[in-house]
Amino acid sequence: MQEFLQQVVSGIATGGIFASLALALVLIYNAMGLVNFAQGEMAMFATFVAYALVTRGMSYWIALPITLVVAFAGGLLIQRVVIRPVERAPILTLVIITLGLAALVNGLAGFIFGYVPRSFPSPFPSDTVDLLGVFVSYRDLGVIGVSGLVLLGIYLLLQRTTVGLTLRAAAHHPEASRLLGVQVSWMLALGWGLASAVGAVSGIMVAPILLLEPNMMQSIIIYAFAAAVLGGIESPLGAVVGGLVVGVTINLAGAYLPFVGGDLQLAVGLAIIIAVLIIRPNGLFGRAAVRRV
Amino acid sequence: MLQRIRTAPPRYWLVAIVVIFFVGFPTVISSFQTSLWTQALVLAIAIMGLNILVGYSGQLSLGHGAFMALGAYTSAILAHHYKLDYLITIPIAALLTGVVGFLFGIPALRLSALYLALATFALAVVTPSLIKRPDALTGGVQGILVIQPDPPQFAQDTFATVTGTVMSSDQWIYYVALFCALLLFWVAWNLVRHRPGRAMRAIRDGEVAAAASGVNIAGYKTMAFGISAFYAGTAGSLFGLATGFVSPDTFPVSLSIQLLVGAVVGGLASIPGPLLGAIFAYFLPIESNQWVPSQAWIPVQIASTVKNAGPAVSYGVVLIAIMMFAPNGIVGLVNSGYAALNRRLRGAGDRETGQMPPDAQTV
Numbered sequence: 001m002q003e004f005l006q007q008v009v010s011g012i013a014t015g016g017i018f019a020s021l022a023l024a025l026v027l028i029y030n031a032m033g034l035v036n037f038a039q040g041e042m043a044m045f046a047t048f049v050a051y052a053l054v055t056r057g058m059s060y061w062i063a064l065p066i067t068l069v070v071a072f073a074g075g076l077l078i079q080r081v082v083i084r085p086v087e088r089a090p091i092l093t094l095v096i097i098t099l100g101l102a103a104l105v106n107g108l109a110g111f112i113f114g115y116v117p118r119s120f121p122s123p124f125p126s127d128t129v130d131l132l133g134v135f136v137s138y139r140d141l142g143v144i145g146v147s148g149l150v151l152l153g154i155y156l157l158l159q160r161t162t163v164g165l166t167l168r169a170a171a172h173h174p175e176a177s178r179l180l181g182v183q184v185s186w187m188l189a190l191g192w193g194l195a196s197a198v199g200a201v202s203g204i205m206v207a208p209i210l211l212l213e214p215n216m217m218q219s220i221i222i223y224a225f226a227a228a229v230l231g232g233i234e235s236p237l238g239a240v241v242g243g244l245v246v247g248v249t250i251n252l253a254g255a256y257l258p259f260v261g262g263d264l265q266l267a268v269g270l271a272i273i274i275a276v277l278i279i280r281p282n283g284l285f286g287r288a289a290v291r292r293v
Numbered sequence: 294m295l296q297r298i299r300t301a302p303p304r305y306w307l308v309a310i311v312v313i314f315f316v317g318f319p320t321v322i323s324s325f326q327t328s329l330w331t332q333a334l335v336l337a338i339a340i341m342g343l344n345i346l347v348g349y350s351g352q353l354s355l356g357h358g359a360f361m362a363l364g365a366y367t368s369a370i371l372a373h374h375y376k377l378d379y380l381i382t383i384p385i386a387a388l389l390t391g392v393v394g395f396l397f398g399i400p401a402l403r404l405s406a407l408y409l410a411l412a413t414f415a416l417a418v419v420t421p422s423l424i425k426r427p428d429a430l431t432g433g434v435q436g437i438l439v440i441q442p443d444p445p446q447f448a449q450d451t452f453a454t455v456t457g458t459v460m461s462s463d464q465w466i467y468y469v470a471l472f473c474a475l476l477l478f479w480v481a482w483n484l485v486r487h488r489p490g491r492a493m494r495a496i497r498d499g500e501v502a503a504a505a506s507g508v509n510i511a512g513y514k515t516m517a518f519g520i521s522a523f524y525a526g527t528a529g530s531l532f533g534l535a536t537g538f539v540s541p542d543t544f545p546v547s548l549s550i551q552l553l554v555g556a557v558v559g560g561l562a563s564i565p566g567p568l569l570g571a572i573f574a575y576f577l578p579i580e581s582n583q584w585v586p587s588q589a590w591i592p593v594q595i596a597s598t599v600k601n602a603g604p605a606v607s608y609g610v611v612l613i614a615i616m617m618f619a620p621n622g623i624v625g626l627v628n629s630g631y632a633a634l635n636r637r638l639r640g641a642g643d644r645e646t647g648q649m650p651p652d653a654q655t656v
Binding site for chain 1: 347351353355400403404406407408410411412414415416418419422423425426546547550553557602603604605606607608609610611612613616617620
C-alpha cells in the first residue's frame with residue numbers, strides 16, 4: 001500500500017509536468033483552434049536557455065524567471081513571424097507549419113547546443129521526507145509545488161484580470177471583440193507567448209529527471225497530448241486533471257504491469273489518446289462539437 | 294497508331310521521357326548511386342500514398358512511417374523466419390498493411406483532422422518502442438538482416454543483351470522498385486481521374502456537400518486510408534530490400550516528417566508531385582552532408598553539427614516556407630509559371646489577329 005501511494009505521489013509530480021505542457025497546448029487551441037506540435041520543442045529550447053544561464057553561474061531562482069520571459073518573447077515572436085501570415089489558412093496548413101516549426105526548433109537546438117545529453121541541476125535536494133507514512137522526495141514535492149503555482153497563476157490571470165478577460169473574449173468571439181476595440185491579433189500573440197512560457201516550465205521541471213538534449217520532449221509531448229485530449233483539449237482545468245491522471249496512470253502501469261515496464265509507458269500514452277478519441281472524443285471537460293452546416 | 298502518337302498531348306511525351314530516363318539511369322551511374330536512387334523511388338511510393346490520403350481525401354496522417362515499418366517487418370519476418378522469396382512477400386506485406394490501414398481508417402472517421410493528426414503523430418513516436426518489444430519475432434533493437442537477392446536469369450540475360458554488362462544485385466533491386474513505382478503511379482493516376490478521385494476531392498472540399506450529392510463519405514475515406522497504407526506498406530517492404538536490413542531505428546518519427554516534407558514540397562494533390570518531393574526530401578540531407586564537410590572554410594566542429602542538425606533545420610524551413618508562399622509545391626509553381634507564360638504568348642498573338650483567345654480552362 002505504501003509503495004502504491006509513493007507511486008501515486010511521484011505520478012502526481014510527473015503529472016504536474018504533463019499538465020503544464022498540456023495547458024500550453026490548450027491555451028493555443030483556445031486561441032486559434034490549433035494543436036501546436038512545436039510546443040514541446042519550444043519548451044526544450046527554453047530549457048536550454050535556462051541551462052546556459054545556470055551553467056554560467058546564475059542562481060536557479062533568477063534564471064527561471066528570466067527564462068520564462070525569454071520563452072514568452074520567443075512565443076510572441078514566433079506567432080508574429082510564422083503564424084500570423086497564415087492565421088486564416090486551412091487547419092491542414094497550420095498543422096504542417098507547426099510541424100515544420102518543431103523540426104526547425106529541434107534542429108536549431110542541436111545546432112547551437114549540440115546533441116550530447118547534459119544533466120540539468122535541480123534546485124531541490126534529492127532526499128526524501130516522511131509525509132504521513134509515505135516517503136516523498138523533495139524533488140517531487142518541488143515539482144508539484146512549482147507546477148501548482150504556475151497553474152494557479154494562469155488561472156488567476158485568465159479569470160481575474162482584464163488581460164485575461166480580453167484574451168478569452170478574443171479567443172471565443174473575435175468579431176465582437178474587434179468591434180469593442182480589442183486587438184485580436186495581438187491577443188493571439190499574447191496567447192502564444194503565455195503558452196510558450198507555461199510550456200517552458202514543464203521543460204525546466206522535466207530536465208533534471210530526464211537528460212537535457214534536443215529530443216528530450218518528444219515523449220513528454222505525447223503525454224501532454226494525451227492529457228489535453230483526456231481533458232477535452234479546450235478546457236484549462238481539463239488539461240490539469242488530464243495531466244495528473246496521465247501521470248499517475250503511466251507511473252502505476254510502469255510499476256505494476258510487467259508487460260508495460262519502463263519502455264512501453266509511451267504506448268500507454270498512445271492508448272489513452274486513442275481510447276479517449278474513440279470512446280469520448282470531447283474528453284472529460286470538453287463540450288460536444290457543434291458543426292454548422 | 295502513328296495518328297495517336299502524333300496527337301498525344303505534350304504531357305504524355307514528358308511521361309515517356311521521364312520513364313526512359315529512369316529505366317536507363319542505373320546503367321550510367323555507380324552501384325552505390327543506384328541504391329540511393331532505389332531508396333528515393335521507394336520514398337516516392339510512400340509519398341504517393343500519403344498524397345492520396347492528404348492531398349486528395351484531406352485526411353492528415355503523420356504516422357505513415359508506422360505503416361512503412363509494418364510493411365518492412367512483414368516482409369522481413371516472412372523472408373527470415375518462413376524462408377519465403379522476398380519478392381513474393383512484397384505484395385503480401387502491401388496487402389496486409391492496406392488492410393490494417395483500412396481498419397485504422399474506421400476509427401479515424403470519427404476524428405476531426407486535428408485529432409487524426411495528433412493520434413497518428415503519437416503512433417509514429419511510439420512505433421520504434423512497439424517494434425522492439427516482441428524481440429523473438431522482430432529481432433529487437435538489432436532488427437533483421439534482409440538478404441538481397443541476385444537478379445534472376447531472364448533479367449540478367451536481357452540486361453546483358455541491351456547493355457553488354459553484368460547486372461548487379463543493386464541494379465536488379467532498382468528495377469524492382471522502379472517497376473512497383475511505375476505501376477503504383479499509374480494506378481494512382483487512374484484512381485484520381487475517375488469516380489473515386491472525384492469523390493475524395495469532393496469530400497476534402499466540402500464533406501456535407503459531398504454527402505448531399507450522394508457520395509459515400511465513410512466508404513471513400515476508409516478506402517483512401519487503405520490505399521494509402523497499401524502504398525506505404527509496399528514502400529516499407531521495398532525499403533527493407535533496398536537497405537538490406539530493417540531495425541526499429543529505420544522508422545523514427547522523423548521518417549514520417551520526411552514523407553510529409555516530400556508530399557508538401559512536390560505538391561499535394563498532384564501525380565508528379567510525390568516523385569519530385571521524394572527526390573528533394575531524400576537527397577537534400579545527403580547532398581548537404583557531402584557538401585558541408587567538403588568546404589574548407591567551415592570549421593570541423595560546426596560541420597559535424599550541421600551534419601546532425603542540418604536535415605531538421607532545412608526540413609523545417611522548407612515546410613514553413615512552402616506552406617506560406619507556395620502551398621501547391623513545385624508542381625503548383627511550375628503550373629502557374631506555365632500558365633503565365635501561356636497567357637503572355639497568347640496575348641501577344643491576339644494583338645496581331647485581334648481575336649479573343651480560346652478558353653484555356655478546358656480539361
